[in-house]
Amino acid sequence: MNHETYMRMAIEEAKKANAVDEVPIGAVVVRHGAVIGRGHNLRESDQNPLMHAEVVAINEASKAIGSWRLEDCILYVTLEPCVMCSGAIVMSRIPTVVYGAHDPKGGCSGSLMNLLQESRFNHQATIINGVLHDECSQLLKDFFKALRKKKSFEKMNKLNNSLS
Amino acid sequence: MNHETYMRMAIEEAKKANAVDEVPIGAVVVRHGAVIGRGHNLRESDQNPLMHAEVVAINEASKAIGSWRLEDCILYVTLEPCVMCSGAIVMSRIPTVVYGAHDPKGGCSGSLMNLLQESRFNHQATIINGVLHDECSQLLKDFFKALRKKKSFEKMNKLNNSLS
Numbered sequence: 001m002n003h004e005t006y007m008r009m010a011i012e013e014a015k016k017a018n019a020v021d022e023v024p025i026g027a028v029v030v031r032h033g034a035v036i037g038r039g040h041n042l043r044e045s046d047q048n049p050l051m052h053a054e055v056v057a058i059n060e061a062s063k064a065i066g067s068w069r070l071e072d073c074i075l076y077v078t079l080e081p082c083v084m085c086s087g088a089i090v091m092s093r094i095p096t097v098v099y100g101a102h103d104p105k106g107g108c109s110g111s112l113m114n115l116l117q118e119s120r121f122n123h124q125a126t127i128i129n130g131v132l133h134d135e136c137s138q139l140l141k142d143f144f145k146a147l148r149k150k151k152s153f154e155k156m157n158k159l160n161n162s163l164s
Numbered sequence: 165m166n167h168e169t170y171m172r173m174a175i176e177e178a179k180k181a182n183a184v185d186e187v188p189i190g191a192v193v194v195r196h197g198a199v200i201g202r203g204h205n206l207r208e209s210d211q212n213p214l215m216h217a218e219v220v221a222i223n224e225a226s227k228a229i230g231s232w233r234l235e236d237c238i239l240y241v242t243l244e245p246c247v248m249c250s251g252a253i254v255m256s257r258i259p260t261v262v263y264g265a266h267d268p269k270g271g272c273s274g275s276l277m278n279l280l281q282e283s284r285f286n287h288q289a290t291i292i293n294g295v296l297h298d299e300c301s302q303l304l305k306d307f308f309k310a311l312r313k314k315k316s317f318e319k320m321n322k323l324n325n326s327l328s
Contacts, residue, residue, distance in 0.1 A: 046232075048227070050214075063212070122270075
């Protein structure tokens with residue numbers, strides 16, 4: 001299977017986040033062709049800062065193989081990893097990271113900085129980006145558009161109530 | 165209570181790691197004077213790359229208060245946070261981080277880089293370092309000295325066995 005196949009699985013994870021009103025980000029960890037970890041963003045639902053898609057997937061993957069070293073794994077994630085998730089990738093020695101959309105505001109796997117290829121760390125990862133970029137990006141755009149609409153509606157309702 | 169009092173609690177956590185042959189690093193999260201999260205390094209025992217002292221303590225703290233925002237908390241940790249833990253601090257909005265020993269090889273809260281005070285992120289933390297530095301550092305030195313001794317002994321034993 002190619003990168004797009006696994007990215008579609010990460011997108012399915014992102015849709016699970018979307019379904020519970022979380023920012024739609026999803027990830028899967030693949031080893032020798034098998035998915036050994038899946039995760040989607042659950043920060044708000046769980047009220048836990050660690051519950052990013054990548055961290056959830058890495059946690060599941062390490063439990064699946066009984067090792068903290070995910071050395072022969074590929075992480076697929078719909079959005080460029082943030083500072084914490086880039087760090088978790090370095091700490092778990094994942095050699096290849098494939099992501100969909102760039103995150104110019106918070107991405108630390110190439111945008112703001114590139115923690116996955118920092119020569120002073122004892123691990124560097126290969127990065128493949130832009131896989132199913134448009135689909136990954138559209139999910140996020142739709143989510144934030146709906147959120148703005150909801151907030152605007154709530155604001156208008158509040159104003160109406162205060163005037164009535 | 166002052167910073168040293170809480171750092172002693174982090175050191176107690178580090179000793180728990182030491183007792184199970186883990187690199188002795190400990191952390192506590194304090195809110196309004198109360199400890200709401202504790203953690204010690206359990207990477208090898210749990211075979212989980214996420215089980216650094218700070219991540220364990222942040223997880224416990226966010227569960228304790230039912231929020232991902234640890235906005236009025238102080239994190240105490242015996243060793244300068246790594247890339248992943250610095251990222252977890254940024255993601256949990258912890259405003260103050262107090263650490264004991266510097267980590268010139270992997271520290272990302274001032275040594276290799278300073279992710280806690282990166283102006284492009286939407287959160288920056290105050291850093292107080294060097295609190296009980298010698299005690300925090302000595303714990304690590306003793307651990308690695310014992311580890312080297314153990315490895316050297318095992319090597320010698322192996323050599324003896326191959327010659328006998």
